[in-house]
Amino acid sequence: MEKALPSYTSPPREARAKGTSVGKALYGILVLAVSAYVLKQGANIYDAFRPLPPHASAALSRCQSINLAAGPSPDFYKRKQSDRYEPGTKTYLLKNARIWTGDKNGTEVLHADILIDKGIIKGIGHVRNAALQAYKEELIDIDVNGAWVTPGIVDLHSHLGDASSPALEGASGDDNSFKGPIQPWLRSLDGLNTHDASYALSISGGVTTALVLPGSANAIGGQGFTIKLRKTSERSPTSMLLEPPYQINSSFPPSSDPPRWRQMKHACGENPSRVYGFSRMDTIWSFREAYNKARQLKVSQDQYCARAFAGEWDALAGQPYPEDLQWESLVDVIRGRVKVQVHCYETVDLDDIVRLSNEFEFPIAAFHHAHEAYLVPDVLKKAYDHPPAVAMFATNARYKREAYRGSEFAPRILAENGIQVVMKSDHPVLDSRYLLYEAQQAYVYGLPENLAIAAVTSTPAEIMGMGHRIGYVKEGWDADLVIWDSHPLALGATPKQVFIDGIPQLEHPYVYDKPSAFQRTPRVPNFDKEAREAVEYEGLPPLEPEPSDAGVVLFTNVKSVFRPVDGAVREVFTAQADEQGVVVVEDGKIACSGMYEACITPSLLSNAKVIDVHGGSISPGLVTYGSQLGLEEISAESSTNDGYVYDPLMQQVPSIVGGDDSIVRAVDGLQYGGRDSLLAYRAGVTVAITAPTHRRFYAGLSTSFYTGALNKLQEGAIVQEVNALHVTVRHFGGTPSISTQIAALRKLLLEPSKGDAGQYFKGVSEGRLTLVVDTDSADVIATLILLKKEVEQKFGRPIKLTIAGALEAHILAKEIAEAKVGILQVPSRPFPTTWERLRILPGHPLSEQSSLAVLLEHNITVGIGIEESWSARNTRFDIAWAALDVGGSITQEQAMALGSTNVQLLLGGEIDAEDVHDMVVTDGGNLLDFESKVVAVISPKRRTVDLL
Numbered sequence: 001m002e003k004a005l006p007s008y009t010s011p012p013r014e015a016r017a018k019g020t021s022v023g024k025a026l027y028g029i030l031v032l033a034v035s036a037y038v039l040k041q042g043a044n045i046y047d048a049f050r051p052l053p054p055h056a057s058a059a060l061s062r063c064q065s066i067n068l069a070a071g072p073s074p075d076f077y078k079r080k081q082s083d084r085y086e087p088g089t090k091t092y093l094l095k096n097a098r099i100w101t102g103d104k105n106g107t108e109v110l111h112a113d114i115l116i117d118k119g120i121i122k123g124i125g126h127v128r129n130a131a132l133q134a135y136k137e138e139l140i141d142i143d144v145n146g147a148w149v150t151p152g153i154v155d156l157h158s159h160l161g162d163a164s165s166p167a168l169e170g171a172s173g174d175d176n177s178f179k180g181p182i183q184p185w186l187r188s189l190d191g192l193n194t195h196d197a198s199y200a201l202s203i204s205g206g207v208t209t210a211l212v213l214p215g216s217a218n219a220i221g222g223q224g225f226t227i228k229l230r231k232t233s234e235r236s237p238t239s240m241l242l243e244p245p246y247q248i249n250s251s252f253p254p255s256s257d258p259p260r261w262r263q264m265k266h267a268c269g270e271n272p273s274r275v276y277g278f279s280r281m282d283t284i285w286s287f288r289e290a291y292n293k294a295r296q297l298k299v300s301q302d303q304y305c306a307r308a309f310a311g312e313w314d315a316l317a318g319q320p321y322p323e324d325l326q327w328e329s330l331v332d333v334i335r336g337r338v339k340v341q342v343h344c345y346e347t348v349d350l351d352d353i354v355r356l357s358n359e360f361e362f363p364i365a366a367f368h369h370a371h372e373a374y375l376v377p378d379v380l381k382k383a384y385d386h387p388p389a390v391a392m393f394a395t396n397a398r399y400k401r402e403a404y405r406g407s408e409f410a411p412r413i414l415a416e417n418g419i420q421v422v423m424k425s426d427h428p429v430l431d432s433r434y435l436l437y438e439a440q441q442a443y444v445y446g447l448p449e450n451l452a453i454a455a456v457t458s459t460p461a462e463i464m465g466m467g468h469r470i471g472y473v474k475e476g477w478d479a480d481l482v483i484w485d486s487h488p489l490a491l492g493a494t495p496k497q498v499f500i501d502g503i504p505q506l507e508h509p510y511v512y513d514k515p516s517a518f519q520r521t522p523r524v525p526n527f528d529k530e531a532r533e534a535v536e537y538e539g540l541p542p543l544e545p546e547p548s549d550a551g552v553v554l555f556t557n558v559k560s561v562f563r564p565v566d567g568a569v570r571e572v573f574t575a576q577a578d579e580q581g582v583v584v585v586e587d588g589k590i591a592c593s594g595m596y597e598a599c600i601t602p603s604l605l606s607n608a609k610v611i612d613v614h615g616g617s618i619s620p621g622l623v624t625y626g627s628q629l630g631l632e633e634i635s636a637e638s639s640t641n642d643g644y645v646y647d648p649l650m651q652q653v654p655s656i657v658g659g660d661d662s663i664v665r666a667v668d669g670l671q672y673g674g675r676d677s678l679l680a681y682r683a684g685v686t687v688a689i690t691a692p693t694h695r696r697f698y699a700g701l702s703t704s705f706y707t708g709a710l711n712k713l714q715e716g717a718i719v720q721e722v723n724a725l726h727v728t729v730r731h732f733g734g735t736p737s738i739s740t741q742i743a744a745l746r747k748l749l750l751e752p753s754k755g756d757a758g759q760y761f762k763g764v765s766e767g768r769l770t771l772v773v774d775t776d777s778a779d780v781i782a783t784l785i786l787l788k789k790e791v792e793q794k795f796g797r798p799i800k801l802t803i804a805g806a807l808e809a810h811i812l813a814k815e816i817a818e819a820k821v822g823i824l825q826v827p828s829r830p831f832p833t834t835w836e837r838l839r840i841l842p843g844h845p846l847s848e849q850s851s852l853a854v855l856l857e858h859n860i861t862v863g864i865g866i867e868e869s870w871s872a873r874n875t876r877f878d879i880a881w882a883a884l885d886v887g888g889s890i891t892q893e894q895a896m897a898l899g900s901t902n903v904q905l906l907l908g909g910e911i912d913a914e915d916v917h918d919m920v921v922t923d924g925g926n927l928l929d930f931e932s933k934v935v936a937v938i939s940p941k942r943r944t945v946d947l948l
């Protein structure tokens with residue numbers, strides 16, 4: 001490697017490291033000592049032994065500062081009060097906490113009290129009375145009763161404030177520049193909207209700090225800034241910053257203090273390519289060209305400083321210190337004083353950036369997304385200076401080519417290879433309120449407990465250069481704490497209180513006492529084989545189910561059996577503590593379920609395949625709705641998808657398909673054997689209901705299919721050709737207006753045509769077919785309730801209407817119940833992405849009730865859906881979590897119905913009779929349990945048992 005620096009450069013660290021001659025080093029030290037002295041005393045004293053030209057001391061101080069290492073000042077821990085302290089903040093003593101401190105590789109748990117004051121943790125352990133006496137009555141005691149306490153959640157990758165919510169044309173998308181691929185001079189701080197609706201929501205999930213990065217449209221997108229999420233008394237973006245670099249108010253800050261860590265966003269691969277019409281070759285060249293400029297500037301600075309330190313002022317006469325506001329941040333990158341956060345997915349991109357880091361000699365803090373990093377840990381280890389951390393999603397994958405090989409086992413595999421693992425939100429891509437859920441899933445799929453908690457606390461804190469004050473519960477650290485209602489890795493863990501800078505953030509937290517099962521570390525299934533195969537098959541392990549070849553399959557050690565009865569889910573068998581439940585399956589049908597003695601005969605045993613499910617259970621297969629599952633494989637790749645239907649409200653529909661009166665059936669576009677379908681199948685989702693992919697109002701007829709089927713001609717592959725008729729009523733950037741969409745719907749329902757579409761709309765008007773309207777706004781829902789009455793008056797029959805999306809439905813629960821309208825909540829955990837979703841009911845800890853609770857209280861039929869195909873596999877966790885949020889008042893049967901029979905009913909599905917319904921077998925717990933694993937699907941119609 002060619003060295004960028006001539007060896008006579010001055011900085012003591014580099015000079016020593018690079019083996020300059022002793023004489024020069026001594027000289028350097030002497031000059032430094034002198035110039036440090038000069039800095040302290042002013043130039044006059046220096047003049048006493050050598051005359052200096054004007055500005056020399058400024059030049060010397062600049063030269064000194066350029067090579068100081070970034071980090072906190074040496075006396076940081078002498079602080080008595082946080083620089084973020086808000087006057088008036090009270091002093092708290094949290095008693096009886098179970099604390100994940102973050103120490104000892106994240107394994108340390110202390111049962112102790114925590115004293116917080118002046119924005120800082122002042123003591124942990126048994127705080128002495130004497131120490132407490134100082135505070136007298138100003139001290140507020142909170143007994144947390146053994147609750148788990150963690151450091152505040154730290155999000156290493158967020159667009160909070162810059163891509164703010166709800167998305168509005170005037171205030172969103174401030175995170176990307178479209179002025180060119182190289183923008184190191186831009187700063188996320190400059191777009192930080194303080195009115196993003198997400199701050200309060202994310203805090204309610206325990207998030208206290210976020211690194212706000214520019215978007216990924218550019219190769220070099222600009223500088224990121226770390227914020228704390230709480231409101232400040234000043235109400236400004238600047239006051240939200242955590243230890244901002246001095247550059248925020250000085251272009252070129254000379255300083256004798258160590259510089260603060262800066263953050264720089266890079267991106268490679270698809271995003272810059274799509275925005276700039278680039279190939280990967282173009283993107284990497286744009287990086288190299290930029291870094292070359294920065295390197296040239298650095299070399300000239302170093303040469304200048306070498307002369308300055310050597311006192312060659314004559315040679316420097318008239319030459320200003322070389323600097324350039326556009327390139328100074330990249331020069332700082334090469335000086336190792338910037339945390340470089342690189343959005344990169346694929347092996348080719350990771351390899352490119354690792355090469356870049358070695359060519360220009362700068363360390364990479366973390367690769368973000370990096371869906372293929374787990375396949376190439378050795379590439380990461382070749383990066384300049386140290387291997388980057390990897391900041392990931394848990395199960396969000398396959399949405400574009402780059403993400404296609406993503407694996408839920410990546411966190412575990414990377415950790416096994418000694419790479420630091422961070423879980424991140426990319427908020428609002430994932431709602432950072434649920435960042436902890438990413439860590440929980442990583443844990444379920446094999447990341448050790450200590451590393452899973454560290455992945456959203458101490459590890460991101462270290463990677464962003466803030467580990468000296470956040471990410472740990474330690475004396476002297478910032479008082480950012482979360483008190484949880486359960487073990488933090490238990491599904492649905494919710495903060496009872498969140499402290500930021502010692503200030504409690506939840507004014508009136510709504511929580512309830514979770515059962516003891518939630519207070520311990522969850523057990524996790526064994527996924528060793530799956531993790532091995534993920535690597536062996538380079539991210540595309542075979543997912544096809546294997547039918548058992550045994551005629552009789554006997555499941556033993558069954559704890560409970562749930563079955564569909566009269567359109568609902570019923571627990572038909574529960575083994576008591578010392579009992580042994582069994583389920584006998586013959587030719588894919590459950591022949592007997594119950595007690596061992598009642599079902600087992602010696603002859604049965606002799607030819608059965610016996611599977612011990614370790615206290616597992618049997619329950620109806622789940623049903624997913626809301627995504628394009630079955631019509632798409634890689635969402636961003638049109639060649640892998642069915643494509644969009646024509647919308648007669650927007651364009652003329654070709655007469656060959658029926659003109660404006662055409663109607664499309666999703667069943668005609670089904671693709672089988674997709675990875676998201678098979679992953680859903682392996683997670684207990686046996687049926688998917690999908691509407692035709694559409695851009696705006698007009699959709700068509702949905703269909704339901706068996707997710708485990710490999711082609712359409714296979715027995716039982718199509719569950720129901722036509723389910724329901726779908727339209728969407730939403731704000732589409734002005735055209736067509738909401739009122740136009742309603743006008744179209746009214747005409748279609750009240751005056752159905754004689755053509756193809758007319759026949760189906762007539763079916764709706766006559767109450768034979770279900771109409772599903774995708775909408776969130778309570779105003780639109782109210783309008784639809786009125787329209788429903790209008791249609792019913794004209795045709796004299798009740799019509800079947802389901803609202804999907806429905807995030808504002810709770811506002812009209814009573815009216816919805818009276819109008820007998822069904823609700824599909826999509827997604828199950830609400831977030832105000834857009835204005836028409838602004839009035840969500842956030843649930844615990846922000847509101848007493850979740851919207852599900854309100855709807856159920858009114859006896860409305862409710863189902864739960866998803867927005868993107870990759871998340872179909874998480875349905876069982878979604879329903880379990882939704883049930884927890886209701887406050888434990890609904891049964892497991894009701895919870896299962898939310899993700900199975902109710903979804904089917906609401907989408908015009910015919911529910912199979914009990915004896916032909918697909919059943920899912922779980923090991924180690926039931927389907928709603930984080931600790932269980934789906935091991936088989938019993939399929940009477942196909943006469944098989946698939947072993948997974």
Ligand SMILES: *[C@@H]1O[C@H](CO)[C@@H](O)[C@H](O)[C@H]1NC(C)=O
Nearest residue numbers: 104105106415448449450451
């Ligand atoms: C930290 O914990 C992980 C997982 O428990 C373990 O594999 C690793 O060896 C530990 N590291 C150290 C330095 O103890």
Ligand SMILES: *[C@@H]1O[C@H](CO)[C@@H](O)[C@H](O)[C@H]1NC(C)=O
Nearest residue numbers: 243244245246247248249250
């Ligand atoms: C400039 O920024 C630093 C870093 O936040 C801050 O400490 C300092 O007070 C600021 N100075 C002025 C004049 O605003």
Ligand SMILES: *[C@@H]1O[C@H](CO)[C@@H](O)[C@H](O)[C@H]1NC(C)=O
Nearest residue numbers: 813814817856857858859860
């Ligand atoms: C819901 O149903 C239950 C049981 O049938 C009934 O007691 C309750 O009054 C109903 N609630 C409403 C709001 O109709």
